[in-house]
Amino acid sequence: MFTIRPESPQDFSSIREVHLRAFKGEGEAKLVDTIRASENFVPELSLVAVTDTDRVIGHILFSIAGIETATGIVPTLALAPMAVLPEYQNQGIGSALVREGLRRSAELGFEHVVVLGHPNFYPRFGFVPSTTKGIRSPFKVRDEVFMAHEIQVGSLDHIHGTVKYPPAFDLV
Numbered sequence: 001m002f003t004i005r006p007e008s009p010q011d012f013s014s015i016r017e018v019h020l021r022a023f024k025g026e027g028e029a030k031l032v033d034t035i036r037a038s039e040n041f042v043p044e045l046s047l048v049a050v051t052d053t054d055r056v057i058g059h060i061l062f063s064i065a066g067i068e069t070a071t072g073i074v075p076t077l078a079l080a081p082m083a084v085l086p087e088y089q090n091q092g093i094g095s096a097l098v099r100e101g102l103r104r105s106a107e108l109g110f111e112h113v114v115v116l117g118h119p120n121f122y123p124r125f126g127f128v129p130s131t132t133k134g135i136r137s138p139f140k141v142r143d144e145v146f147m148a149h150e151i152q153v154g155s156l157d158h159i160h161g162t163v164k165y166p167p168a169f170d171l172v
C-alpha cells in the first residue's frame with residue numbers, strides 16, 4: 001500500500017536517495033535539488049509516493065519549461081525526473097505518480113507537458129511523440145522518446161516550436 005502527497009522539507013534527503021538508487025549517477029538527484037531552488041519549481045507538483053509508515057519510495061517532479069515559438073516562449077511543464085526505488089518497481093507506483101501529477105497539473109491550470117523517456121511507458125498516459133504535435137526536442141534523440149501530452153485537449157494545436165529547458169537540466 002502506498003499514498004501520494006506533495007513533498008515536504010523532511011523528504012528532501014529521502015528523495016535524493018530514491019534518485020541515487022534508481023539511476024546510475026548523481027545527475028537526477030542534483031537536478032531535483034537545483035530545480036527546487038529555481039523559479040521553475042512548482043511545489044504542488046513535486047510528489048512523493050510513501051508507504052504506510054511514510055517512507056518515501058517514489059518521486060516525480062513536474063517543473064516549468066518553455067516552448068520557443070516564432071512569436072515567443074510559451075510556458076509548458078516538463079516531467080523530469082521520476083523514479084521508484086528498485087525493490088518497489090513494477091508495482092504500479094510510477095504509473096500512479098504520473099496519473100496523480102497530471103491530475104494536479106490540470107487542477108493548477110497547466111495545459112501541456114513534455115517528457116524525455118521510455119516510449120513504451122508514457123504513451124499509456126496519453127503522451128505522443130512531440131513531433132506529431134509540431135513540438136521539437138532540444139536534444140538529438142529519436143522522435144519516439146521525446147513526447148508531449150495535452151492536459152487540455154487541443155492545447156498544442158497552434159503551438160509549434162522547440163522545447164527549451166532551464167539551465168538546471170544541463171546537469172543530466
Ligand SMILES: CC(C)(COP(=O)(O)OP(=O)(O)OC[C@H]1O[C@@H](n2cnc3c(N)ncnc32)[C@H](O)[C@@H]1OP(=O)(O)O)[C@@H](O)C(=O)NCCC(=O)NCCS
Pocket residue numbers: 022023081082083084085088089090091092093094095096116117118120121
Ligand atoms: C520508470 C519507473 C519510474 C517506473 O516506475 P514503476 O513503479 O516501476 O512503474 P509501474 O509499475 O507503474 O509500471 C511499470 C512499467 O514501466 C516499464 N518500465 C520500467 N522501467 C522501464 C525502463 N527502464 N524502460 C522501459 N520501460 C520501463 C515496465 O516495463 C512496466 O511496463 P508494463 O506495465 O508493460 O509491464 C521506474 O522503473 C524507475 O525508477 N526506473 C529507473 C529510473 C528511470 O528510468 N526513470 C524514468 C526516466 S524517464
